[in-house]
Structure formats: C-alpha cells, structure tokens
Amino acid sequence: MSENVLKPNATKVFFLNFLKVISIAIVLGGLFLILKYTIGFEMFLIPFEAFDVEVSIPSGLVYYFFGGTLGLALLLGGSNYLSFRGVRYNVYNDNITIMKGFVSSPMVIPFQNIQRITPNKNGIFKSILNFGSVVFELSGLKEKEIKLNYVDKPNEIASYLQKLINKSAQLKQAKFSETYRLDKITDRF
Structure with a gap:
C-alpha cells in the first residue's frame, strides 16, 4: 500500500494572510491620512472640550498605527502558520x-x-x-x-x-x- 503525503503550504498561507493584513492597513492608513489632512483630528476633540477634558494627539500616531498593524499581521500570520504545520493529507x-x-x-x-x-x-x-x-x-x-x-x-x-x-x-x-x-x-x- 503506497502512500503519498500532501501538506498545506504553511509559508504561502503566512504570506497570503500577511499581504491581506498589510493591504487593509494601507487602505486604512490612507483613509487615516486623508482624514488628518482634510478635516483634521481637532474635530474629534470638540466633545472632550465640552467636559473640560484636555486631550492631546501624539505626533507619531500614524507610526503607532502602522507599527501596531505590522505587529498584528505578524502575530496573525504566525499563528496561522503554526496551525497548518500539523495538517497533512x-x-x-x-x-x-x-x-x-x-x-x-x-x-x-x-x-x-x-x-x-x-x-x-x-x-x-x-x-x-x-x-x-x-x-x-x-x-x-x-x-x-x-x-x-x-x-x-x-x-x-x-x-x-x-x-x-x-x-x-x-x-x-x-x-x-x-x-x-x-x-x-x-x-x-
């Protein structure tokens, strides 16, 4: 009885999911930048001013966003990679x-x-x-x-x-x- 083993390509699964998350991050980042330069973030601070709460927007907010998204992409891709390592046909x-x-x-x-x-x-x-x-x-x-x-x-x-x-x-x-x-x-x- 001969046997052939097929396995999911975990590396391509990681790459595919990584590309999906990065694509979503680029779209959201683009929307984020459009919002920043057309309307400005000050619009979101108006409700806080009504309660005399002072909120400042960090200057590196865009970098935090992209860094967090990259970390999330690596985490999700890595967990997906590990979940497909044990699967075989x-x-x-x-x-x-x-x-x-x-x-x-x-x-x-x-x-x-x-x-x-x-x-x-x-x-x-x-x-x-x-x-x-x-x-x-x-x-x-x-x-x-x-x-x-x-x-x-x-x-x-x-x-x-x-x-x-x-x-x-x-x-x-x-x-x-x-x-x-x-x-x-x-x-x-």
Missing part, C-alpha cells in the same frame, strides 16, 4: 486520510465515497502563488464536502487524485470479475 491506493494536528483522530475517506473532485484557486494571490484547495464532494458519509486547503498546484493534484480513484475503481471491478469467474468455475465441480 495521506493519499493511499484506496483512500485519503486527513490528519489535523497531533491530537485529533484521522478522518479516512474511501475513494468509493468521492463523487467529484474540483480544484479551487479563487483569488488573485492564490492564482499568482499557484496554490488553493481541492474540494471533494462525498456520498455515503456524514460530511458532504471535504477540502484539502492551501495545497500547491491544486489542478495537478485534482487530476492525480482523479486518476488514482479511477485506477482503484478499475482494480475493484477486475477483482470482482475475477472472483465471479472463479466462483462460476468452482460451481461446476
């Missing part, structure tokens, strides 16, 4: 076993329960980085759909898995036919 001749971490029990999906395989590379960054997910539509199991998330080259993996499933089905059919023929021969005696 073991592909055997007749099933796929999904391992999520070291504590959880593996999920075994027999090939005969897979109805359709669809590669999915939605998004600009996923297309550029050539990674995405492979979606299995299932029958006869509790789950109706399973995704192999953040795998490299999802089109090639989907094609490879479809060939394995077809080969497994042909092998089962050949075994059944051979057993049936042998039963017919032994019934004569």
